[in-house]
Amino acid sequence: MKTGRDDTILEINDVSKYYQTGRSLFRKTEKKMTALDKVSLKINKGEIFGLVGKSGSGKSTIGRLVLNLEKPDSGSIIFAETEINSLRGKSLKQFRQKMQMICQDPYQSLNPYFSVFDTIAEPLVIHNIGDKKEQLSRVQELLEDFGLSPATDFLDRYPHQLSGGQRQRVAIARAMVLKPEFIVADEPTSMLDATVSIQIYSILAHLKKYAGITFLFITHNIAAARLLCDRIAVLNEGIVVETGDCESIVDNPASEYTKALIQAQPSFSYESA
């Protein structure tokens, strides 16, 4: 179910990833487990692409490969027309400016020894963008944008002085500071309560609409995917079961696995109504 438009920003071609497990002194043979098996996906510019599947199905692994934190064992990943695994030095640094991440646990995603200012400004410092004053005003602007105002109240705080929702907003502000083109959001709300989750979803939807950011949105919450995503892929044990338009898959699942996923979602019928 490919869209006719030819504005693909990310292309995953036949990507496989194996992890070694159970290696020990006494067993010579290494056991390989297949985390991803020939996964192919295309993500279009400006969409929110959902990745759903049960725990251990390989969703986060796809995210880590796309972010170039790990290398695939075979296959290729093409972002903005360049193969990302061969990036080195300067070109890798350029790639790092374009893709950011928001992760699951806002308690673990912030360095406890970094203030809010340090956290959000770090990407600017790394890429040598602006002087101190410009960095400060950019950080303040972002804090206000994401509902942490007055910004001056938050600049000097440390993670332990923030609530979970506030931390996640700081994490989003940091992800946005370089004005990236693409954001991987790996279950960004699974540690937050429902009302805060809704707020975070609306921030993401807003960023898609007004900043033109493309999202890879990883979740096991089908209701959230349906709310937010344009297209989704369903993943089971490292294999893409089905992919396509979000509404049609959720309302008309083709595979038994997807049906089971939807049925396992207790709040689904309520939230989609």
Add this chain to the structure above:
Amino acid sequence: MAPENSQNAYQMEGLSRNWALFIRNPIGKTGVILLIIFGLMAVGSFLPPQIDTMYHPMTGVDPLIANSSPPSWKHWLGTDYMGRDLFSQLLTGARIAFIVGITSAFISIVFGTIIGMLAGYGGKILDSVLMRLADMIMVMPTLLVVLLLSSLLGQLNIWAIVLLIALFRWPGVARVIRSQTLSLKERPFIDLAKIAGASHFRIIFRHIAPNVLPMALLFMTFRVTSAIIIEAVLAFLGFGDPSTVSWGMMLQWVWKTGHMFQAPYWLIPPGVCISLITLSFYMIGRAMEEILDPRLRKEGKVD
């Protein structure tokens, strides 16, 4: 708006909270009081030679005394076999103990922390090489090797002794810092730093280092203890720095001049000082450990 100041403010806040916990602990309190006393002794060691040159710990000799003499008004702890003032020597010994203990502990902590972070973060070959090296040094009996080296190299000055001790004491620190680094490395904020484009150097020194620093400081107190003991033993066995006096050396002189059983006023003070100063650093370390214990630290974090 100065973010550096706020970083300091945060650390100060954490410090003062931990200090409150620390000083409430009787072990920590005793350790600190003892340490203050030794600190005053070390600072005071500059005074006696100012009052009269005969109070110089090495070169000052009371012209009226040719033998070891018991405590008197003129010499509060008595004199050694040449008529040098023992109290003055004891004060200087405190200074030497601080120099040896703190600098060699500091050097070994800096080595150990950097090597531990490199091994833990670098992984693979770097990790194996550094940790095998650490193992090799760790299984060597420090005292014996340092003794051998100093007898081979002849009389060493105090800084050479400090460096020698430090070179043999980093592996323990490196091991602990490495394992801390291994678990820190898995924390998402490290991945996020990579994603932001941070260099390995930045990740190690800006992200990991502050997180392992409390553990490194804890180790420092234990390293001070062992460095002081090693120096004392070296000096007692006659391998100390001949240009200065340390407690170990005072004990050596008692022994060598055959005053072991005749001059308790000479034997006991340096012995007691060595025991108490190592005890005080040990107690401070223990008290710090209780604060660093994650369970206790959580209680402390409620603010």
